[in-house]
Amino acid sequence: MPVSLLWAVDVYGRVYSLSTAGQQWEHCHDAQMEFKRVTAAQQCCWGIACDNNIYLNVHASDLPVRYQEETYENQRWNPVDGFSERLLPSDRWQWSDVTGLQHQPLDSFRLPSDSWEWEADWYIDENFEGEPTEKGGWTYAIDFPATYTKDKKWNSCVRRRRWLRYRRYKAMDTWSKIPSQQTTLPDPFSDISCGGWEISEEPRGRLSLWAVSLQGKVWFREGIYHQNPEGSLWEEVSLPGEVVQISCGPGDLVWAALWEGQLIVREGIGRDCPKGTSWAVVDSPSPDVGAIHVAVGVNVVWAVTKDNKVWFRRGVNSHNPCGSGWISMVGEMIMVNVGLNDQVWGISCEDRAVYFRQGVTSSELSGKTWKVISVPRDGDRSHSSASANSLQRWRDHKRCRICRSCCSGGGDHPRRGRGQSSLHRQ
Incomplete structure (x- = not known):
């Protein structure tokens, strides 16, 4: 049976995980720093540390994380030298990307962070559209740009060949800082949430990562997928107000809470537009x-209101992300989180314990009652029978409702209370 993990951060900034196959909260000893937030997906966990940097923990698997770098060597024929690097002023660079617009010499490529290593040196790709080329890997055309062939013809005035090099992500099962981009962000992040893996049709497709800054701005992390787990850059998303917290589901649902107490919903999210187009209040x-x-x-x-009351939104789906109305639920929480199969977790306002919503089904998404997860932490000496029974109830519930699904869950986690949790499945 697949194993699911519940991630949590305590008031001291220590990161814990609770497995369906375990007996206690396991302390993430690799984390040498304190964390404010964590958010999880199937293959990784993101976090905001107390040094205000973003960290990524990619879980080791049988499928390595490799990224292919490529560049093209371009040449033109002339009567004196034959094919050579002497190009016309109107031609592309001698070393360029596939379009010829970007200058890309071999020595210009750098590893994006210390989490990567080169597998080997550059080599020539001697395959073209699934067929082998002549030795040297050259493909020929009449001019730049044009349709290339692997066969040299009498009117082949230009040629190019592709050079390849692979880099491998080596920082598995450890927290690695995401390198800052060229433009420094104006203020630190205060909240973070990942999801969106069901938007892509690929099983290990793209992830969406949303973040909130201390000034109430929202940022979207571009370019996160299996071969590039760190993503590429942050892009600011325009807002109708100042945001205090954000949540991203596995599909196309993204909601955020405003400082004024209203909520906003991101609209227009899809496979070709993962960050959406507009907000609805x-x-x-x-x-x-x-x-x-x-x-x-x-x-x-x-949702949770300032008086710690819990609310459920009716009628929410991909066609109606705003839903149709609120239902007041029993219980008082300081935060809630949604994991696999829309299972709900919460941090109690009264005892700061982690609770899960029992009775959540496809026909009754709001569930029936709150059940505490009372299990010891790594290092605790006591393990009562009541704790063991509580863990067993959680496992039984996950077997019938959560582990049936092949997707994974994530959430956001304020650093307050004894445990803030997100659901993660490996």
Whole structure:
């Protein structure tokens, strides 16, 4: 049976995980720094450390993380030298990308961070469209740009060949800092949430990572997929107000809580536009008390208001991301989180313990009642029978509702209370 992990951060910034195959919260001893937030997907876990940097923990698997770098060597024929690196002023660079617009000599490529290593040196690709080329890997055309062939013809005035080099991600099962981009972000991040893996049709496709800064701005991390787990760069997303917290589901649901207590919903998210196009504003569940926290799944939205009341949003789906109305739920929480199969987790306002929502089904997404997960942490000496029974109830519930799914879950985790959790499945 596949193993699922519940991730948590305690008030001291220590990261823990609770496995369906384990007996206790396991301390992530690799984390030498304190964390404020963590958010998980199937293949990785992201976190905001107390040094205000973003860290990534990629879980080791049988499938290595490799990225292919490529560049093209271009030449033109002339009557004196034959094919040579002497190009016309209007031609592309001698070393360029596939379009010829970007200058890419071999020595210009750098590893994006210390988490990568080169597998070997550059080599010539001697295959073209699935067929072998002549030795040297050259393909020929009448001019730049044009249709290339592997056969040299009487009118072949230009040629090019592709050079390849692979880099491998080596920082598996460890927290690695995401390198800062050329443009320094104006202020640190305060919240983070990953999801979006069901938007792509590929089983190890693209991930969406959303972040909130201390000034209430929202950022989207571009270019996260299996071969590039760190992503490429942060892009700011325009807002109708200042955001305090954000939540991203495994599909196309993204909600955020505003400082004023309202909620906003991202619209226009799809395979070709993972960060969406616009925001829609949704009023707080309570007319007198603003919302402070929101959590989304595939077809559910949960919210917590400033008086710690818990609310469930009716009628939420891909065609209607805003839903149709709020339902008041029993219980008081400081935060909630949605994991696999729309399972709900919460941190109790009263005892700061982790609870899960029992009775969540496809026909009753709001569930029936809250059940505490009372198990010891790594290093605790006591393990009562009540704790063991609580863990068994959680496992039984996950077997019938969560482990049936092949997708994974993630969430956001305020650093407050004894444990803030996100669901992660390996």
